[in-house]
Amino acid sequence: MIQVIGLGAGGHAKVVIEILRLTGGYKLVGLLDRRRELWGTQVLGVPVLGNDTLIHKLYEQEVRHEFIGVGTVGNTRARRLLYDKACRQGFDIVNATHPEAIVSPSAKFGSGATIMAGAIINSSACLGNNVIVNTGAIIEHDCVIGNHVHIATGARLASTVYVSDGVHIGLGASIRQCIHIGRNVIVGAGAVVVSDVPDNATVAGVPARILRKLGE
Numbered sequence: 001m002i003q004v005i006g007l008g009a010g011g012h013a014k015v016v017i018e019i020l021r022l023t024g025g026y027k028l029v030g031l032l033d034r035r036r037e038l039w040g041t042q043v044l045g046v047p048v049l050g051n052d053t054l055i056h057k058l059y060e061q062e063v064r065h066e067f068i069g070v071g072t073v074g075n076t077r078a079r080r081l082l083y084d085k086a087c088r089q090g091f092d093i094v095n096a097t098h099p100e101a102i103v104s105p106s107a108k109f110g111s112g113a114t115i116m117a118g119a120i121i122n123s124s125a126c127l128g129n130n131v132i133v134n135t136g137a138i139i140e141h142d143c144v145i146g147n148h149v150h151i152a153t154g155a156r157l158a159s160t161v162y163v164s165d166g167v168h169i170g171l172g173a174s175i176r177q178c179i180h181i182g183r184n185v186i187v188g189a190g191a192v193v194v195s196d197v198p199d200n201a202t203v204a205g206v207p208a209r210i211l212r213k214l215g216e
Helices: 011-023 052-060 077-088
Strands: 002-007 026-032 046-050 065-068 201-204 209-213
Touching: 002 011, 002 052, 011 026, 011 065, 026 052, 046 052, 065 077
Parallel strands: 002 026, 002 065, 026 046
Antiparallel strands: 201 209
């Protein structure tokens, strides 16, 4: 039984807790969250122990695995920072794949992936570290997904899409085949992306157009 601690005690943590319980093999030791009002409470029966100042004590108690219980709404930076800090502290970040997701045996993904119910990841897709593929999202064959990417509920990526690090693809968005999405892009909910998107852009609409770029 692998002992695991969760970083974050919000809605995304609930989803990961339930996935780990369904897959089995994990003992959920507790959650860490910076919000003091949550300390001493429980999330789906898992205690919120305090903030991340407890992490060294837990490591000394032979807890070596963590999950990232913080989701993203647009900017993925907070989730990336948690992941990077946990890795520096020597923890392994567990993958959580819902048993009702469909994942091709030829697909590959790094550590810390969260694959939710109804998601489909098809042949030879390659996902990086700390990726969320939310409920009912579809990643078609030969797509390449970078690190710290969130593909939101119901989003659809056609074949051979390349998504760079730190991207958020919004609820129900669609990406045409062979499109390249740059780093730290936000694709708005319901957008239909039919051309490449440069780094640091926010795009929305049908077809998707650039609304702004970071720093402008």
